[in-house]
Amino acid sequence: MVHSEALARHPRAELAGVWGRNPEKAAELAEKHGTRAYADPDELIAAVDAVAIALPPDVQAPIAIRAARAGKHLLLDKPVSLRTEEAVELASAVADREVASVVFFTRRFVPEWAEFLDEAVATGGWTEARVDHLGSIFTPDNPFGASAWRKERGGLWDVGPHALSLVLPVLGPVTEVTGLAGNRDLTALVLRHEGGAISRLTLSVDAPEAAGRAVTEFFGEAGIRALPAVDFDAVTLYGLALDQLLTAADGGAASALDVDFGVTVTRILEAAEESIRDGRTVRIS
Incomplete structure (x- = not known):
C-alpha cells in the first residue's frame, strides 16, 4: 500500500526486487511493479544498494542487521525492534559499516x-x-x-x-x-x-x-x-523519507529519524512494558 508504491514512483530509486515470507504475494507485488521476486532475502540484499523493509518488528530486525553488515543503506519501519538489545545490535551494525538509515515515523514527515x-x-x-x-x-x-x-x-x-x-x-x-x-x-x-x-x-x-x-x-x-x-498521504511521506535516506547515503546530513532514534523509542516502550508488568516506575539511564 505504501512502501512499494513510493519506491516505484521515486525518480532517484529503482525498485530492484521484492522478497516476502509469502512467495505468492511477493511474486504478485513484483509483477505489479515490473521487477523480480527473490526466493531468499540475503540474495536480494546482495543485489541492491539499499533495503526498504515493511515487516513486523521481530522479523524486520534480524534482516536489517544482516543488510547493514552487508553495507546496505536502510529504510525501516517503526518500531525497529521489540527488544532494546536487538535494536542496539542493529544500530551498532549501521555505525560499523557507516551506512545511512531512516525509520519511517510517518507523522514526522508531514x-x-x-x-x-x-x-x-x-x-x-x-x-x-x-x-x-x-x-x-x-x-x-x-x-x-x-x-x-x-x-x-x-x-x-x-x-x-x-x-x-x-x-x-x-x-x-x-x-x-x-x-x-x-x-x-x-x-x-x-x-x-x-x-x-x-x-x-x-x-x-x-x-x-x-x-x-x-x-x-x-x-x-x-x-x-x-x-x-x-490530511496526509502516506505514499508521499514515504517518498520524503527516501529523500532523507538518499541525502545521507550521498554523504549529506544524517536523518534525525535514524536507527539511533529508533533505539531510543524501543528502549522507552520496553521500559513501559516492564512498568505495566511490574506495577512500578522504571528509570531509563
Missing part, C-alpha cells in the same frame, strides 16, 4: 507537523505534553487489523512510536516511565523528561470507534499549542 515541532523546539519553556492516539483497526474494512503482531502488541507498540516521535524532539530524553494497561489494549503512559517536563500518552488500536482520536498538545510558558489537523 511538512506542516515538522514545521510545528521546529517552532515548538525554538520556543521552548514547555512543562508538559499530551498525546492521545486511539484508533480502531480491528474492523472488516481495515487491512491493518489482520496484522498478527498488532493484535499481540497493541497500541503501545503500534502507535506508541508515533506519539514518542512527536514529544521527544520537543521535551527531550525520557528518564522515567510509568505505565498502566486498561480494557482491550488501552495503554496510558506518564513520562518524565530530562528537563523535568512531563508527557502523558494514551494509546490504543482497539478503541471503541466513537472514542477514536488523534490529539497532540504542548503546554508551557507560551500557552497551549496543538498540532494542527492536516
Whole structure:
C-alpha cells in the first residue's frame, strides 16, 4: 500500500526486487511493479544498494542487521525492534559499516507537523505534553487489523512510536516511565523528561470507534499549542523519507529519524512494558 508504491514512483530509486515470507504475494507485488521476486532475502540484499523493509518488528530486525553488515543503506519501519538489545545490535551494525538509515515515523514527515515541532523546539519553556492516539483497526474494512503482531502488541507498540516521535524532539530524553494497561489494549503512559517536563500518552488500536482520536498538545510558558489537523498521504511521506535516506547515503546530513532514534523509542516502550508488568516506575539511564 505504501512502501512499494513510493519506491516505484521515486525518480532517484529503482525498485530492484521484492522478497516476502509469502512467495505468492511477493511474486504478485513484483509483477505489479515490473521487477523480480527473490526466493531468499540475503540474495536480494546482495543485489541492491539499499533495503526498504515493511515487516513486523521481530522479523524486520534480524534482516536489517544482516543488510547493514552487508553495507546496505536502510529504510525501516517503526518500531525497529521489540527488544532494546536487538535494536542496539542493529544500530551498532549501521555505525560499523557507516551506512545511512531512516525509520519511517510517518507523522514526522508531514511538512506542516515538522514545521510545528521546529517552532515548538525554538520556543521552548514547555512543562508538559499530551498525546492521545486511539484508533480502531480491528474492523472488516481495515487491512491493518489482520496484522498478527498488532493484535499481540497493541497500541503501545503500534502507535506508541508515533506519539514518542512527536514529544521527544520537543521535551527531550525520557528518564522515567510509568505505565498502566486498561480494557482491550488501552495503554496510558506518564513520562518524565530530562528537563523535568512531563508527557502523558494514551494509546490504543482497539478503541471503541466513537472514542477514536488523534490529539497532540504542548503546554508551557507560551500557552497551549496543538498540532494542527492536516490530511496526509502516506505514499508521499514515504517518498520524503527516501529523500532523507538518499541525502545521507550521498554523504549529506544524517536523518534525525535514524536507527539511533529508533533505539531510543524501543528502549522507552520496553521500559513501559516492564512498568505495566511490574506495577512500578522504571528509570531509563
